[in-house]
Amino acid sequence: MRSPSGSDGARGPDRSGSPPAPGPPSDARRLEARLPGTRYAPPFDVLHALERVLDEPDVARIAVVYRPWYVASHLAFIGARFGSVTRPGRIYTNLPESLFFKMDAHVLHEYFHVVQQWGRERMTAFSYLLRCRQREREAAEFAAAHLARYQALRKAAAAASGAAVET
Numbered sequence: 001m002r003s004p005s006g007s008d009g010a011r012g013p014d015r016s017g018s019p020p021a022p023g024p025p026s027d028a029r030r031l032e033a034r035l036p037g038t039r040y041a042p043p044f045d046v047l048h049a050l051e052r053v054l055d056e057p058d059v060a061r062i063a064v065v066y067r068p069w070y071v072a073s074h075l076a077f078i079g080a081r082f083g084s085v086t087r088p089g090r091i092y093t094n095l096p097e098s099l100f101f102k103m104d105a106h107v108l109h110e111y112f113h114v115v116q117q118w119g120r121e122r123m124t125a126f127s128y129l130l131r132c133r134q135r136e137r138e139a140a141e142f143a144a145a146h147l148a149r150y151q152a153l154r155k156a157a158a159a160a161s162g163a164a165v166e167t
């Protein structure tokens with residue numbers, strides 16, 4: 001529920017290429033033609049790693065949906081333009097699909113909101129508002145604490161299948 005910009009691991013889609021990696025804003029603008037309401041398909045190594053890190057067997061049931069205007073209107077309150085907003089069972093984002101799943105810390109942060117807070121703790125919109133700073137801190141701490149293991153799990157899953165993990 002916050003901008004991916006800052007210290008949570010946001011980066012361009014290609015760190016090994018020659019030109020500097022584009023940041024989220026230019027990428028999002030370029031791909032804004034995507035139809036709002038499109039549901040993203042998480043790569044299998046992302047699902048594999050999330051299921052283990054969150055100890056949640058069915059992460060694939062969580063919908064990641066492109067809803068640019070909805071997300072932008074919510075993020076405006078915190079002065080951000082690009083990022084994601086969570087609800088029970090779903091993540092709304094205005095980040096392009098190709099970028100979203102490469103932002104490991106952001107993915108962990110948002111899925112934690114859905115699986116742990118909206119899900120296991122039955123968080124409501126009202127209770128989130130009452131304790132939003134604490135809720136955001138919990139998500140940020142979870143992402144920071146599990147980032148290395150998550151990235152290792154993604155790499156291992158991709159290596160086992162012969163696919164390359166794009167990070």
Ligand SMILES: [Zn+2]
Nearest residue numbers: 001002136139
């Ligand atoms: Zn958040």
